[in-house]
Amino acid sequence: MTKKQPHLAGAAALAPLLVLALAACGTQSGNGSGAGDGSTSVRPDVPVTGVHWTVESVTVDGKKTAAPAGAHVRIDPKGQAKGNFGCNHFNARATVEGDTITLSDTGMTEIGCPEPLQGFEDALRSALTGKLKARLTDGELTLTTAGGDRIRLSEQPPAPLVGTKWTVNSLVSGQAATSLPAGTEGKASFVFGKDGSVRGTLGCNQFNAPVTTDGSTMTFGRVTTTRKLCAGPQMELERALLATMTGKVTYRIDHRSLTVTAPDKTGFAAGAQSSTENRTTTAPPTQ
Structure with a gap:
């Protein structure tokens, strides 16, 4: 028995090293997945929760x-x-x-x-x-x-107010949200520029306006628009958006959702364009 003790001691010393080696293989990123295609079901650098x-x-x-x-x-x-x-x-x-x-x-x-x-x-x-x-x-x-x-x-990371393309997805009245007029979904979008402007489309006509921000408030200057004749639902949406883009309003960003509310508690909500999508950027209106 005494002759086998060195062998047992060596095995005991090797066991922790084997565990560490197996653990290293198990946590290795790259092409170590069972599927053999470089993907994993759970990856510590991109957790499913909290994202x-x-x-x-x-x-x-x-x-x-x-x-x-x-x-x-x-x-x-x-x-x-x-x-x-x-x-x-x-x-x-x-x-x-x-x-x-x-x-x-x-x-x-x-x-x-x-x-x-x-x-x-x-x-x-x-x-x-x-x-x-x-x-x-x-x-x-x-x-x-x-x-x-x-x-x-x-x-997707949180969207900044400036430089993000925001697409209007609902109208707001108090604590309630309502759908856009039929046929105008995805039509109205805009971008706040570093030069203190906002420009985009109201659903039919293009627009631009000066805008300043201070904390949770933004103040719109005079809005300039093109003069296209628009269908009824489009005009309804434009009127609602223009009614909000007047003077001082409040705004809130929740990760990639923007809500703009006028003093009378009406307004609109918009979602940020996905960074993986290539959508056409709206041109400013002709002066």
């Missing part, structure tokens, strides 16, 4: 639909998920176990959403329920249902 995930597209029954601006999901480490389906806001119970995310008990606002927003929202709400397999690849998250439907999301 603002912008919805890029939803694929249901083989049909892929691009997401409208503002659609997003955020999963709280404490077990809550919240976000926007593309029109209505939602919250849900969420659990994360390995590469499986389970969403249940979903509640949502009740804005009446016109097409195509309603169609997208129905597809996303249906897919974003129950057990979902999660896969992370270079800051992109793919959630897959048991039936094979997929939601593609990308990690």
Whole structure:
């Protein structure tokens, strides 16, 4: 027995080294995934929870639909998920176990959403329920249902007021949000410039105006617009936006959502353009 003691001592000394080696292999990033394609289900540098995930597209029954601006999901480490389906806001119970995310008990606002927003929202709400397999690849998250439907999301940083393209996605009255006039979804957008201006489109006519910010308030100067004759819903949206862009208003940014409210508590909400999308930048109006 005494002759075997050195051998046992050597094995005991080797065991911690073997554990460390296995741990190093298990935490190595790059091409060490079981799939052999460089992706992992859980990656410490891009956690699933505590991240603002912008919805890029939803694929249901083989049909892929691009997401409208503002659609997003955020999963709280404490077990809550919240976000926007593309029109209505939602919250849900969420659990994360390995590469499986389970969403249940979903509640949502009740804005009446016109097409195509309603169609997208129905597809996303249906897919974003129950057990979902999660896969992370270079800051992109793919959630897959048991039936094979997929939601593609990308990690997005907070959006600054200046330099971001904001797309109007709802009107505001007090604490309630209402849908945009039918047919104007995604039409109104604008960018705040470093030169103290804001310019974009009101849904039909283009506009620009001087603007200053101070804390949570911004003050619009005289708004200049083009003079196109617009359809009824477009004019309705333009009037609502112009009514807000008058004098001093309050604004709030929640990660990638902007809300602008006039003193009478009416206003609009807008979502930041995804950094992975290439959308046409709106030209300033002709003077």
